[in-house]
Every structure is written in C-alpha cells, then in structure tokens.
Amino acid sequence: MSGINDFVVKFATVNGSGSASANTIFAKTLFRMGIPVSAKNIFPSNIQGLPTWYEVRVSEAGYLARREGIDIMVAMNPQSYQDDLKEIVAGGWLIYDSTLPRIWPRDDIKVLGIPIAQMCAGKWKDPRQRQLFKNMVYVGALTALLEIDMEVLKATVSDQLKGKEKLVAANMDAVALGRTYALENFECPLPIKVRTAETAKGKIMVTGNEAGGLGAVYGGATVCAWYPITPSTSLPEGFEKHAKRLRVKDGKRLYSIVQAEDELAAIGVAIGGGWNGARSFTATSGPGISLMSEFLGLAYFAEIPVVLFNIQRGGPSTGMPTRTQQSDITLCAYASHGDTKHVLLFPSNPTECFSMGADAFDLAERLQTPIMVLSDLDIGMNDWVTEPFAWDDKRVYDRGKVLDAKGLDEFKDIKGKDWGRYLDIDGDAIPFRTLPGTHPTKGAFFTRGTSHDEYARYTEDGVIHARVLDRIRRKFDTAATLVPKPEITTRDKSGKVGLIYFGATAPAVREACDYLERDGVRVNACRIKAFPFTKEVIEFCDAHETVFVVEQNRDAQMRALLMTEANIAGTKLVPALNYDGMPMTAAFVRGAVLKTLRPAQAAAE
Amino acid sequence: MSYIQKPVAHHPALPRNALGLTRRDYEGSMSTLCAGCGHDSITAAIIEACFEMDLPAHRIAKVSGIGCSSKAPTYFLSRSHGFNSVHGRMPSITTGANMANKDLVYIGVSGDGDTASIGLGQFCHAVRRRLNMTYIVMNNGCYGLTKGQFSATNDKASPSKKGEVNPFEGIDLCQMAIQLGAGFVARSFSGDKNQLIPLIKAAISYKGFAFIDVISPCVTFNNHPTSTKSYDYIRAHNMASENPLDFVESKDEITVDYAAGTSASIPMHDGSHLVLHKLGEGHDPRNSSDALMAIRKGAAKGSVVTGLLYVNEEQQDLHDILDTDARPLNTLQTPDLCPGSKALDGINARLR
Numbered sequence: 019m020s021g022i023n024d025f026v027v028k029f030a031t032v033n034g035s036g037s038a039s040a041n042t043i044f045a046k047t048l049f050r051m052g053i054p055v056s057a058k059n060i061f062p063s064n065i066q067g068l069p070t071w072y073e074v075r076v077s078e079a080g081y082l083a084r085r086e087g088i089d090i091m092v093a094m095n096p097q098s099y100q101d102d103l104k105e106i107v108a109g110g111w112l113i114y115d116s117t118l119p120r121i122w123p124r125d126d127i128k129v130l131g132i133p134i135a136q137m138c139a140g141k142w143k144d145p146r147q148r149q150l151f152k153n154m155v156y157v158g159a160l161t162a163l164l165e166i167d168m169e170v171l172k173a174t175v176s177d178q179l180k181g182k183e184k185l186v187a188a189n190m191d192a193v194a195l196g197r198t199y200a201l202e203n204f205e206c207p208l209p210i211k212v213r214t215a216e217t218a219k220g221k222i223m224v225t226g227n228e229a230g231g232l233g234a235v236y237g238g239a240t241v242c243a244w245y246p247i248t249p250s251t252s253l254p255e256g257f258e259k260h261a262k263r264l265r266v267k268d269g270k271r272l273y274s275i276v277q278a279e280d281e282l283a284a285i286g287v288a289i290g291g292g293w294n295g296a297r298s299f300t301a302t303s304g305p306g307i308s309l310m311s312e313f314l315g316l317a318y319f320a321e322i323p324v325v326l327f328n329i330q331r332g333g334p335s336t337g338m339p340t341r342t343q344q345s346d347i348t349l350c351a352y353a354s355h356g357d358t359k360h361v362l363l364f365p366s367n368p369t370e371c372f373s374m375g376a377d378a379f380d381l382a383e384r385l386q387t388p389i390m391v392l393s394d395l396d397i398g399m400n401d402w403v404t405e406p407f408a409w410d411d412k413r414v415y416d417r418g419k420v421l422d423a424k425g426l427d428e429f430k431d432i433k434g435k436d437w438g439r440y441l442d443i444d445g446d447a448i449p450f451r452t453l454p455g456t457h458p459t460k461g462a463f464f465t466r467g468t469s470h471d472e473y474a475r476y477t478e479d480g481v482i483h484a485r486v487l488d489r490i491r492r493k494f495d496t497a498a499t500l501v502p503k504p505e506i507t508t509r510d511k512s513g514k515v516g517l518i519y520f521g522a523t524a525p526a527v528r529e530a531c532d533y534l535e536r537d538g539v540r541v542n543a544c545r546i547k548a549f550p551f552t553k554e555v556i557e558f559c560d561a562h563e564t565v566f567v568v569e570q571n572r573d574a575q576m577r578a579l580l581m582t583e584a585n586i587a588g589t590k591l592v593p594a595l596n597y598d599g600m601p602m603t604a605a606f607v608r609g610a611v612l613k614t615l616r617p618a619q620a621a622a623e
Numbered sequence: 624m625s626y627i628q629k630p631v632a633h634h635p636a637l638p639r640n641a642l643g644l645t646r647r648d649y650e651g652s653m654s655t656l657c658a659g660c661g662h663d664s665i666t667a668a669i670i671e672a673c674f675e676m677d678l679p680a681h682r683i684a685k686v687s688g689i690g691c692s693s694k695a696p697t698y699f700l701s702r703s704h705g706f707n708s709v710h711g712r713m714p715s716i717t718t719g720a721n722m723a724n725k726d727l728v729y730i731g732v733s734g735d736g737d738t739a740s741i742g743l744g745q746f747c748h749a750v751r752r753r754l755n756m757t758y759i760v761m762n763n764g765c766y767g768l769t770k771g772q773f774s775a776t777n778d779k780a781s782p783s784k785k786g787e788v789n790p791f792e793g794i795d796l797c798q799m800a801i802q803l804g805a806g807f808v809a810r811s812f813s814g815d816k817n818q819l820i821p822l823i824k825a826a827i828s829y830k831g832f833a834f835i836d837v838i839s840p841c842v843t844f845n846n847h848p849t850s851t852k853s854y855d856y857i858r859a860h861n862m863a864s865e866n867p868l869d870f871v872e873s874k875d876e877i878t879v880d881y882a883a884g885t886s887a888s889i890p891m892h893d894g895s896h897l898v899l900h901k902l903g904e905g906h907d908p909r910n911s912s913d914a915l916m917a918i919r920k921g922a923a924k925g926s927v928v929t930g931l932l933y934v935n936e937e938q939q940d941l942h943d944i945l946d947t948d949a950r951p952l953n954t955l956q957t958p959d960l961c962p963g964s965k966a967l968d969g970i971n972a973r974l975r
Contacts, residue, residue, distance in 0.1 A: 050975070222974035232970065238960035240952035241722045243715075260970075264962040270948040272959055274722040276941075279748040283715040286708070286745070290719025293706060294684070294727075295953035297960075298719060316709050406971040409964045415957050453953065454684040454704035454720070455727050462681060464697060464705040476697070 020107070023053050023078035025089040025210045027160070030102045031153070032095050034066030040153030041072040042401065043178055044160065047171045048076055049223050049403055052215040056082035056525070057401045058601055063248065063339045069098040078215050082403060083526035084601040089210055090163075092156050094134075103127075111163075111208065113156060130204055132159055137195050151192035158196025165207040167214065222406045226397035227301075229368035230327050231256025232407065233375020234299055235264055235273075238415050239325070241291030241298035242275040243284040245306065248339045249395040250329035253301040281309040285326065289317050292324040293465060295420065295453040297379045299325035303395075304333045304346050307353060314388055315354025316467040321440070321449070321490070323382035323389075323418070327375070330394040332599040341599025342395040344521055345571035350390045351549055351579055357487060361497050362549040363391045366524040369405045371397060374502070374547075383418035385497050386451060394570075396522040396601045419450045426452065426460040439463040439474040440486060447492035494550050501548030504555050507531070510540035515615065516562030517594075518555075520546040520576065523568050523602040530607035537608075539615060541566075546576070551584045559586045566611055568594040570602060627653035641677040649674045651698040656691060661813030661839030661854075662761045666698045668816050669730065669759075672823040673700065676872065683728045684720055688713040688742060691768050692734030692761035692839075700730075711742025714749035717756055718941070724951040725942045728827055729756035736766050739775040739794045746796075750803040750832050755940040757826040757833045760796055761813070763841035764852040771844030781851040784844060796836045797932055798918055801911050806831035806938035808914070810929045812857050813839040818929060821870035825931070828870075828891040831938035838927065851925075862921050862928045869898040889936055897934065908934050 020026075027044075031037035038059070045057040056075045062068040075085050087107040093099055093114045106112055108126040116131025134155045138148040161171060172190060179185045200206055230253045234242070244254040258275050265272040278284040284300040291298030302310065307328055317324050330346045332338030350362055363378060365371045371393055378389040421429065421437065429437045429450075437460070440449050449472075452461035463474035469483045470476060477483060509531065519527045524545060531541050544558040559565055559580065567577040574593035580586045594610035596602055612620040629652055637645040649670045654663050673680065680702035687693035689710035696705045708716045713731050721729055738746045738760050749758070764777035771784065778793045800808045807829040811819045819837065826833035838857050840846045846853045851860075873894030887909070889897040899908060906913040914933040921928035948955075 224974045274945050286712045286715025287719035290716035291723040294720040294723035296723030409967050411964050458681050462702050466707040
C-alpha cells in the first residue's frame, strides 16, 4: 500500500504543546505540492496535557479516507508510546525524541532517534520557545526524510504566521535544525517520500465548519444565535469571521450574532428571527439537539423557517465530544414530541457544507420549516482537500411565499379565496405567510404551538387538528421534490448489489468500492444527500437485491428510516455499522461487504 | 372551544385617536380567563395605552410564553402579529424577532411561572442583552392553568387557599431586573389603571429593556384572605404614592409647573417625557441602590412599593451594542447579503 505519495504519518503529541500548528503546516505543505492529503485530528476533550494525535494520509490517487497502519510514527508523547508503537506497520519508521534514549521492543521497524529537546535547549533560552519549536524540529527532519519542497514549506509557514515575521524566521530555524540532523544522521530520503503532483491542484483545504459558516453568509443569514459546544463552535465563529469581512457597510453590520445563554435560547432566537423574516440559524451538536427539541416542534407546527447545523459527535449523552459519529439521524428526523418530521441535509465534505449550508436557507423559507444540516466532527473540524467553493452571481434567494402589503390586498382577487395563514391554496401544502409590520389591517395572525385552524385560530376541534396535521405531512411530499437528489455511482448496470451511504463516509466508500471491484465485486453506490428520500433513492433500493447501508451508529438509524419512511424491506438492507468514533476506513467498508457476499474470503483475510 | 371572536360592531360615536382608530380597533378576541382575573385589567390597560399613544397596531409585535398570562395577547391588538411560544422562552423569541427588525414595538407578556421559574435564565439574559422591549409580568403568585400550585414569586408568608404553607422565599423580579441592569423597572397593580397605563406608555417609549411587574390577583386560586397577592391585600398595602409619575406624550407640551428639586423630567427617545415627582420624600428612581432600598424597606413592612422604581436615562439597546445597520435586517435582500463569486474566488485563493 505504501510508497511514493502514498503513506500515512501520525504525530503523537501532548495537547496544548503547540503541535497543532506544526502539524497543520506539514499537511498544508504537502497539499500545496499538489498531493491530496487528509488530516485527521484525534484530540481529547481537554485543553492541556493529554495525548493527542494527528494523522496525515498522503494519497496521490486521491483516497482521502482515514487509513489504518501507520508508516511513520512521530512519537513525541511518552504517555502514549506503548500504544503508538503498536500501530506502526512492519517495515515502518518511528521518529522519537532521543534526548532520553530508549530501547523499543520491536525489531521489525526502523527507529530514528532525534535529540529534539536537547537541540532546542541549546538553541533557545526561553522555556516556552524550547517547547514550541520542538514541533518544528520534527517537521524539519521530515522535510529531509520525505524530500519535501523547502520553498513550499517556507511559503506555508509565512502564510500561517502572516504579520509575525520574527516568528517565521525562528520557525524556519527550528526546521533547519531538524533537517540538518536528519541529513547528517539518516539515509535521506526514505523509500516512501513525496513528489510534486497535479491531483490536488485547484482544490482548497478547509474545515467543514468554516465552510458551513461561510455558506450561511452566502445564504443570506442575518440572525445567528449559538451556544458553545464541541464540535460545532467553529461554525458560528466561521460565520462571524467571514461576515465581519464581507457584510459590513459604512461601518455598520448587515448581520447580527448573539452567543446565547444555552441551546434553548439559541434556537429560540433563531426561530424568532425566522418568524420575523430574517434568515436565521443556529449550530449545535448532539446534546444541543436534545435541548432544542421542544422549540423544533414549535417551528415545525407553527411553520417557521429556521436553519440548524448539527455537527454530530459521539453519543449517547455527553458521549465522546471529540470523536465523530452519525448517530443523530433518528433524533433529528423526528425531533420533538408529537408527530414531527424534519428535513435533513447530509453534506459529505466542506464544499457541500458551504453549498448545502446556503441552500438550506432557501429550503427553509420555501418550506416554512426547520432545515437541519447534518455534518459531523470529521467533516466539521478536520481540514479536507476539497473542490473550491462556487457561487452563481445570477442566483436570487428564494424567499418563499411571503405576502407584502400589495400581495395581501390583491390576494382574494388573484387566489379566489381569503388569505389564511395555514390555508393550502396552491396544492403544494405550503401556505402563505406574512411578517409583522406589513399591513395596517390585513395579515396579522397569532403564531402558536397550540392547535390551530387554517386561519391560525386556536382550536380543540379534532377534525381540524387532524386536517392541519395531514396538510403539514403533505408538505413533506413537496419537500421530497425540492431537496437534493442522491449521487449514484453505477459500476454494473445489471448488478444486484447496492450500497447506500451519506456524509463523511463518502471517501471511504469510494475507495472501498474500487478495491471491491478489483476483488471482482462490483457494487453500485447511492449517496443520500437529504431526508425526505427522493424517488431516486427508492428506485435505487428497488433495483438491487442486496443493499448495504453504511453508517456510523450502532442502531442502523438510516436503515430504519429507509424501512419506515420509504417502505424498503428490511431483509434486503444489510447494515454496515461503525461507531467507535473514528473516521470511517475503506478497509471497514470492504470487509463489511465481503463478510456478507464472500464470507469465506472475509474470514480468511 | 376556547376561542371566541368578539362582535365587530361598535357605537359610531366612539372616540377616535390620531390614526382615526377607536379603542375597539386595539382589542383582541374575547377573553377566556376567569371573570375578575387581574390579567384582563392589564389587557385593558395595554389597549388603552396603545390607543392613547396612537400606535399603529401592525407595528407592534406581541410575544408570550405559556400560561394564563401568555394567553392574554390573544385578547388585545388583533391587528398585531402575535407569537405564543413555548413555556419560559418568550425572551429568546423576542430577541430573535428584535434582531430581525428593530423598528417594531415589542410587547412581551409573561407570567410568574413563565418568568421566575422555567424562564428565569432567559429573562436574565434578555435583560443583560438590553433588548428594546416592554416586558410585562402578570404576577399572581400561582400556576393558574394547572390549578393553583405556588409559583416562585409567591411570598413565604402567603399560604395556599387550602392552607398549605409555602416553604420557600419568593423571588422579587423587580430587584433582579435592577441588579441585572434593566433600564426601566416598574411595579404596578392590575387594579390601579391610573398608575398602570402611564407606566405602560412610558415603558413602550423607553428604548431599552423596560420591565413592569404587575401584581394581578388570581381570583380562582390566590385571592383568599391569607394571600399576599389578593385584591384586598394589595389595596391595603400598596405604596402607590411612593413615586407618582406623569407620562407626557411628545405631542403634549409640558405645562404643569413643578417645584424645583422635587421633580425631574426625563426625555424618551420618541420625544415624550417622564416626569417624576416627590423625589425628596420617595426615592430617586435614577439611582439603582435607592430603588433597591425602597423595595426592601417596603417589603420589610409588608408593603408593596409600586410605581416607577428605576430608570436609567442613558441605555444602549442590543442593536447599539451589535452595531447593526440602520435598516431592519429583515429588509435586506440578495445584493446586500450575498458577497458574490468574486469575493469567493479570493477566499478560495486563500485556502489553497
């Protein structure tokens, strides 16, 4: 598996030691050499002192899922030495700080000791600098071992530390220390190394949360309220960062953002803004959805547009706040008591966090309901090499069915009926709404979570209650025609084996399907982008005898949704479930498929 | 069915305000609260205040939570949009609505359960955010809709109708509001419309967070002889004379001659004035420590100090703090909101 432009490096460090910046510089440099890389930050729910890891997979072929089997381990944390050592593949390399030399209990790997602490102590006097620059020393050693383009590295360091020229020089000194040591003491380069490539040219490297925040700016959001929670926090922060630059006119802000007192208030503010005609959103993670559920039911029943980004993490309860999962599917699909059902979007990468993030506001206003964008920690917080963001300047926001004063005056003439807030005039189950302050005598109504008739009047009449509920359910059929269609990859037109996946598992599934094809198993794949399911998803299930459903949760939540909402027979839906909190690997997906289709081969492997 | 439309017919000679509207135009549907409920008097005071202020009803948004009090917005201002949200969450809904459009008048109606228990956090943070709104608590010391349980504002010395002892101290929302930095804090009594109407007008005119705690007896569950929130108790213990207030609307000229040193006039942002009297004898409502002391001294005597308790003459509201555009954010369209592809190219370039 490993070779030139095809290997995995893992950095094992202590969190809070400044390693994150050095590791990012390393990954970004390779990306700028045109090589596709994926960087997975595996960090503790802690600020300082605990083990943290950063895995960088280098793949000129563009396989960007996480891959197990570490080729080069940079072991900088004695706390995790033992486990880190085990992860190295036979024939791999271990780089460690040999200031305190050590005998490693493996003879099938090559140990490259660098007296990093000693070198830093000789170079810098300030203890903080001695600690900080250790990280750039190992990056320096890797430049020699992997033949990294020094010009590209220097440019990356300069960009990262823009405006801090002194720091750039000091960092490059540290790089030189490590590089010189490696050149003098090791055989450089290693047989696995990098070389300039074309595959990543034109792409961008960004986290899904920054992309989602930017999507909200482009989607026209003007009201944002949020409450800090990992791993969603960086999304509203990304919104604010970009809005500060892009949405200020004559010194005044064309947006508003409030850090709320809790998630209940955050969604309340967003709903209040949506009710009053502003594009409004909040962002949270699992526990936040639990807290927001009451309000989501109100927005569903009172039909108020609002956008919610859920950056999923490991549950249940507080679970694993710094690990990834896709385990809020059921929760979000049916959030709140009573009969509720919500529109969900499933971005697979930061590019889609941007585009779906923006589209969500159109959908929310068109459908007058909460739209939830279900990303996760892997997409949200890790740097992905992805397609650049694109925007059509001809695009005008779809503000949905909102009546202005003229619209209210002319309503009866045009539609043939008096306006009623919850009256389905067009047959698409979407009524017309009005905003406060529109007309002196027309269009006022009382928004409520209590049962109401078509004219927004309170009711305890069961017939009316059921009629309104039925109409809101029909709105879901309209939603199914508006949400994005799945991405279907056909490898065998008459094939009977299908695979359904969504979200962050996309790179692992694509890679696994390539491997399976080499194994002689051609699998057609369908990436779901939204709930409710569009007809293409149902047709895909119908066209295949066996459909694997790949997801990162224990209870096969998407599979259950397919059975309940699309009436797909459970017998043909084979769950392929991973829920250990780590990003999905191709090996897992391939293994899950082979276990069912070729049990003998799977067992032998 | 607990929704009753009021007949629209009314006497042709009803007085009209500057907008040509009658009081009836500011009413809502028929109240379904118990006969004699204090909340209905507050509803009437809100109607009267808005009518007399010539407010265009459609420029008002009325917002509430859950409970008897929160049903009240149905009974006034039928030409205004209303939002009966979820229990204790009126402040967050109003925050979002206000962020979206700062040009409307926001009247929030809540109860003692809605504000002092389930919504205490949201109440505190709405104050902290200096939300430009009028926040009225219809305070009866009990949960009416669930049949009379104690609320958190019920006094410790006030047992239930069945004689059950209230084991916990009551929360004084006015003291809290002052401590949290509300710019306008008043207490009143549903049975004193001469005091309540000018207070509501002044609160609406105030730019910033205006809070009015209105003692509003629950005739069904908390109006017995041992209750400290009954009509009789409040009538006997109301220190309404503490701070008499005149609210002078912008169209009126200040003609009354006030003795120097005994009164103060505070201009509101809409051109109206608050005239405070008896500063020497009562407390100076411009001083928050004085205000807190007056409330506590009164409470120690078993009295309820009503009137304007505190006013901060210079308060920024949320939009001042957030530094938002002069236009309401909900009026901005695609060209203002979308930075376009060229800006995006620049962002893409920085991410390469």
